[in-house]
Amino acid sequence: MPGYQHDDASDAEVARQSALYGPLAQTVRELADAVVRTEVDDAEIVAVHAELELLTARLRKQLSPGPYGVRFNSEGRSRAWGNAVVGLRNPVAPPLEVHRDPVGRAWADFHLGAAYEGPPGLVHGGVSALVLDQLLGEAAGAGGKPGMTGTLTLRYRRGTPLGDLHGEAWIDRVEGAKTYAVGHLADAGGVTVEAEGVFILPKWARAAFEDRATAPDRFE
Amino acid sequence: MPGYQHDDASDAEVARQSALYGPLAQTVRELADAVVRTEVDDAEIVAVHAELELLTARLRKQLSPGPYGVRFNSEGRSRAWGNAVVGLRNPVAPPLEVHRDPVGRAWADFHLGAAYEGPPGLVHGGVSALVLDQLLGEAAGAGGKPGMTGTLTLRYRRGTPLGDLHGEAWIDRVEGAKTYAVGHLADAGGVTVEAEGVFILPKWARAAFEDRATAPDRFE
Known part of the structure; x- marks a missing residue:
């Protein structure tokens, strides 16, 4: 089963991860919307951009080598958290x-x-x-x-x-x-x-x- | 022509805006990828999230009321910078x-x-x-x-x-x-x-x- 991974996360652990990554992705969705629509002045764009680069680098310090895939926990719950439409952790997904x-x-x-x-x-x-x-x-x-x-x-x-x-x-x-x-x-x-x-x-x-x-x- | 706006931006002004907003959107694309793939510890996720909320609020201080639309400048160049596939300013677009x-x-x-x-x-x-x-x-x-x-x-x-x-x-x-x-x-x-x-x-x-x-x- 290529790419379908089973891990030993309990339902409680999945709920904990959901509460951690869900709000992070939601903020980046709001950020993406703001990047399309913002009308703040140029100096502020440059300043915000510089800080965003630093924050991105912090998240990239430890990175999964591949995409999220679909993960199943010990209780059979699947997580397609990288999915481009429904992915909880994916800022591209509406979701x-x-x-x-x-x-x-x-x-x-x-x-x-x-x-x-x-x-x-x-x-x-x-x-x-x-x-x-x-x-x-x-x-x-x-x-x-x-x-x-x-x-x-x-x-x-x-x-x-x-x-x-x-x-x-x-x-x-x-x-x-x-x-x-x-x-x-x-x-x-x-x-x-x-x-x-x-x-x-x-x-x-x-x-x-x-x-x-x-x-x-x-x-x- | 609903939503097709003509503005008086010269080609030079369009190039200047492109150099300002293009890299900002690109960084947010890299950020979105990092949100899907990061494996940094929970405390770091929480800390980065808090800073992202502040930066998002800074961009949202002045916001266009609607989407970007398609804009034409004085020299007839069109900008579909909000487009979900090709949009220069749209972090959802690959682009x-x-x-x-x-x-x-x-x-x-x-x-x-x-x-x-x-x-x-x-x-x-x-x-x-x-x-x-x-x-x-x-x-x-x-x-x-x-x-x-x-x-x-x-x-x-x-x-x-x-x-x-x-x-x-x-x-x-x-x-x-x-x-x-x-x-x-x-x-x-x-x-x-x-x-x-x-x-x-x-x-x-x-x-x-x-x-x-x-x-x-x-x-x-």
Whole structure:
């Protein structure tokens, strides 16, 4: 199982790490938003930049050689904390808090700010694709049919405004190792983007995850 | 033209702003990577977090009320500095430096690190979609046929490893207001993800941009 690591962290230890890294990542999200939008004077930009370089160097003194991966603790809880959509420790992730239903449904209410812009005032079309890929994959996993994205098709009905949004996805049908999921993004005025995707359980995973107790419930 | 602002910045002023904000955003990208990967002790995390909160507050003292948008200067140069893929000032953007050819071709060589992870060690499928949406849209714009994404279809041939990547896109054909673009991502071993998309010039833009001198060369 390449990259899926088991460690011996108890649920209490996971909660402790969450309380430590979650707020750090959240502050860096707010910092990223401020970097896009700040109008303070040049001298202040230069001064803040110099201090940020020092703080970055402090965090880089001991660095994992690779990305976070997906880690499982002794109680079977998975942590995809580096994930670009849901990662607790990842400042690039909005992050989405995804709710899941075992019938194969996943949904999230979330906010996208200035750092997710494409056309002026609108969510980047590719960011909508990013969020929907995650939600469709989570729906497949929630229904017990996790997989990696095989194909993904997006239909943009209208521009998605930056701000408060809702996304949801569900399993349409399952054919062997292929799970077909559909979903959409919406603002207060209704659906803005529709998606459908095929999620495929890789061959190595079909063998490795026959023991369902150690299977990840999602791949991304 | 909602959100497309013209200001009186000269090319020299744009270059000055670029030299000021570009390195700031780059440091925050390195900071985000460090937040995912750091293994320094808890006390150091808490100490760095406290200082980051203060620096964020300093940048937030004067803040644009909205996102960056797309700005044009007096010499017709556009700045999409808040863009989630190419934005110079956006720490969420890798950022891609996109090369364009007037026949309707766009390409970029870029690096995706730990903050863009989906499955362990691999680029998030949605991040591949994000990058390809941008490249296909840039190809359409490079060929003089800019538009907003209408549909986008991705085919994932195999996992895309985090690291050094290449992406390219080109116009396949044009039918009225619709531009059909295709493209792919590749690592050193070849193509990993293929994409095709339809880009549509909105009605308001068809009228507003009849004067091509003020038309943006891309919408996202």
